[in-house]
Amino acid sequence: MQVHTQQLRCLMTVAEEKSFASAAQQLCISQQSVNAQMRQLERALDIVLFARTTPAIELTAAGSAFLRDISRIDNLDTAIERALDIQHAEQDRLVLGTLEGAALTLTEPILDAFQQRHPGVTVQQRQSSYDDPSAGLRDGAVDVALVRRPFADKGIHCETLFAEPLMVMLPTDHRLADHTRVHVGDLVDETMIGASSKDPEWNAFWELDAYRDGRPAPITHRTASALESQYKVPLGLGIVVTVAAARWLPFPGIRLVPITGAAPSEVAVGWRAAGESALVRSFVDVATKIRDTRHDLVDPLQRPDFTDRTMPFQP
Numbered sequence: 001m002q003v004h005t006q007q008l009r010c011l012m013t014v015a016e017e018k019s020f021a022s023a024a025q026q027l028c029i030s031q032q033s034v035n036a037q038m039r040q041l042e043r044a045l046d047i048v049l050f051a052r053t054t055p056a057i058e059l060t061a062a063g064s065a066f067l068r069d070i071s072r073i074d075n076l077d078t079a080i081e082r083a084l085d086i087q088h089a090e091q092d093r094l095v096l097g098t099l100e101g102a103a104l105t106l107t108e109p110i111l112d113a114f115q116q117r118h119p120g121v122t123v124q125q126r127q128s129s130y131d132d133p134s135a136g137l138r139d140g141a142v143d144v145a146l147v148r149r150p151f152a153d154k155g156i157h158c159e160t161l162f163a164e165p166l167m168v169m170l171p172t173d174h175r176l177a178d179h180t181r182v183h184v185g186d187l188v189d190e191t192m193i194g195a196s197s198k199d200p201e202w203n204a205f206w207e208l209d210a211y212r213d214g215r216p217a218p219i220t221h222r223t224a225s226a227l228e229s230q231y232k233v234p235l236g237l238g239i240v241v242t243v244a245a246a247r248w249l250p251f252p253g254i255r256l257v258p259i260t261g262a263a264p265s266e267v268a269v270g271w272r273a274a275g276e277s278a279l280v281r282s283f284v285d286v287a288t289k290i291r292d293t294r295h296d297l298v299d300p301l302q303r304p305d306f307t308d309r310t311m312p313f314q315p
Contacts, residue, residue: 097145
């Protein structure tokens, strides 16, 4: 293994500038030379030093540890060993983002199959509220996520798992509460409880903007979760558009009615294009295999029996 002083100088400059181009200007060499030296250093150390994302170049945890240690440890081998330990620990963990309900009855089979494929990997779950429909993907807080589309997904790849029909939460004394079905057009003049999200695509979908002829939804309140909405609906503060699985968790004072004429809610597995790794690709592969083989789970989610309010049992 050969590590040169110039490579370490490049490493420190790129880390400080967070840009290969800026580092090249500081070092008075070409950007191609900086890139090449960093690739050579990573190969020599067998350590991924940078998460090459856009727009900034950030050090990985292993890269940060290596840079910190070489400034205070005389033995280069010790610094490399510590960085490798951190990198191996990172490779043994996958952070999974979810929203409420995740992928419903597909969630456990996906997690079980992934753990069977990677028994040494720890899956750390992080649940997000409606404030972040990307479930942590947008700010890089998670590696992969089970999400509901649409949301602002620039730089995010998604693979659809299933599409779930919509229902509406109504107070039990609402004029539409005794209907067995309600058309989406009958809801556009109703006052609504919206989500606390600032994502325009997410809000437009759940507020039925596609059916309003350009008129804004009459939103009275905004909430960060389905549970919070369930408390507000019986008070007559507004209706809430939700999904078929909401019928599994009955709530006093609420009537759930299927919506016709509206596009379904698409559940997907998502990941950042800039953060794709072997573990992320494997998780996506597992999720799509479960989707393609567990028709006994997928079909009831896409074509639910709205009269069946019993949560499915999974052995």
